[in-house]
Amino acid sequence: MQTTPDGDALPVGVLYTGGTFGMVPSDRGYTPSSDLPERAQAALAGSNHPPLRWLDPGTGPAINSADVNPAFWHALAGTIRRNAAHCTGFVVIHGTDTLAFTGSALSFLLADLGRPVVVTGARAPLGEAASDARENLLTALHAAVSPGFTGTGLAFGGQLLQANRSSKRFGAPGQPFTSPNAAPLATFDGNALHWQRTLDTLEASLPVVTDYASRAAMLAVYPGISGDVIHGVVETGVHALLLETYPSGIGPGEDAAFVAAIDAATRRGVVVAAVSQNQYGGVRLGHYATSTPLAEAGLIGGADMTREAAFTKLHYLINCGLDRDAIIDAFQRNLCGELTATD
Template sequence: MPKPRILLLYTGGTIGMVKNFETGALRVFNFKKLLQRIPELRQLDCDIDTLSFESPIDSSDMEPTKWVKMAGIIQDNYNDFDGFVILHGSDTMSYSASALSFMLQGLTKPVVFTGSQLPIGDLRTDAKENLITAIQIASLNEGGQPVIKEVCLYFEYKLYRGNRTTKISAEHFNAFTSPNYNALAESGVHLRVNNEQLLQPTGVDFSVTTAFNSNVVIVKMFPGITAAVLSAITAIEGLKGIVLETYGSGNAPTEDWFIGILQKAIEKGIHIVNVTQCSGGRVNMGQYETSTLLKEIGVISGADITTEAAITKMMYLLGQEMLPERFKPLFETSLCGELTQ
């Protein structure tokens, strides 16, 4: 049986940097010389090809056209490779992993995002372990078929579903968590895959959807938010959607002005999705009086979806230019494991 072929794509970020020890400055290293930099990769039972964005970016500059570029590279190489590893800056990695999970329909191969907190040439770097294990995970197969068949994120010994992750630390190596879904795999002395957590293919043919509508905004509730501020946000020209980060299980103020502004926004066609600003748990509108009114005016429940997945799913669904009445049931449906119904 031939070795699995893995395509390693570098988009930017710390993991692809090396430090000039005289000046302390970081620079991107030549990925064509990856095996020279990390000779341990030769021990992996797979063939690795490398590809890099012509102009690698800091992940703070990530935006939908770059997601389209990543998805296009996967589409162009889909039949020639058994798995894909995307090296990405950590700051917006959860957004990108979420976006690609919606874009890559009918996925039957692994797409594993990874990165690092320290550059690959740093003495204490986490880059080598993250990279080596991410490639090993992408090359896992049973009976000639990939074990992982979804978009994932690997960081500090754990593999997560990409659209279930959020970054929680700018300091620690365990920078990500999956607050409402167990890890898909854990790396220790042995690599243990939690098969019952894996997403199974839907049976549809592989395809890529690239249309996004970015006329959306995230609004985080806080004590003291004013009618003037909320009115100004909902009055933004061309606004199509709001991800509303509420308290606890989906609670928000009950004042007439607050409900009235949201109701007017919904009546003019703006979709509003309710997600919790807590680090874990889910929205349960109607459990308390403070969320019942939101439910009555047509606010959409985000259940246990992360903010990163909610905003990218919103952009993705809006990009499909569907009838307005289809948006709510589709958003409240799990399309690729992003929420628990």
């Protein structure tokens, strides 16, 4: 744990952005509470945890995570960066629906931070019967002070997952998050983390991005999708488009109008990339002949990245001031553990 010049332990910065974790019942349904720091301290009484420092996340009033957008990610990253010298690590409490998107975004935006950043949430509010909020918070706090860990994690269901390898795929009770192509970083037994693997530090010198004017979009490929759909999205002015294709990067490669739309988008300067709708494995453009015309039109593969990692990585890269070729090159490289590198 980091310490002050006087030898005191630096606290963990805790940022509550909204979500089920901190909500309380009201006559209009569950709503964010104003006394979460006090309730959390009471819930943690008697447990082994580091000192906490509650921070204003800088993202405005607590929100449902369905309302998260890139401006939210940048504001949150800015708050964390400004407090890095005063905290040993950070825990972001957040709604679960877009938790993996935010965790992935922070992994790129804060790759150079040198401090652990752990996102977490809950299926039931803190203090309710059978709530997982306390366990998830403890998991996150232990990760935030773990020696040698300076990456971005997602703490949930007794596991610490790599944030940019995680995806919310289940809504039923239990563990809603999966990390299909990377093992958990650690498990938590209620008192301590048990590490299973380390997070390699790769390109920690990634540029610091403070502008988010360039926009990305995401679209699932479906039976009957037409080139007009691609044209429509591109006409909104996006700079990158992520397609969730069928396994291995397959799409309607025999549809000349669809292929022409991909070609027109890339000629316009839009980066068009693909990840697989199948959460296991990844994209292998050219493995099946029907994907070859798409690759020839300029579609690039996202290997085994999750949709959350690929989307936020595109958003990060198109705001780095890089030219299109450099963006394409960087998107296909492993920048901070988000994909499995191949020879």
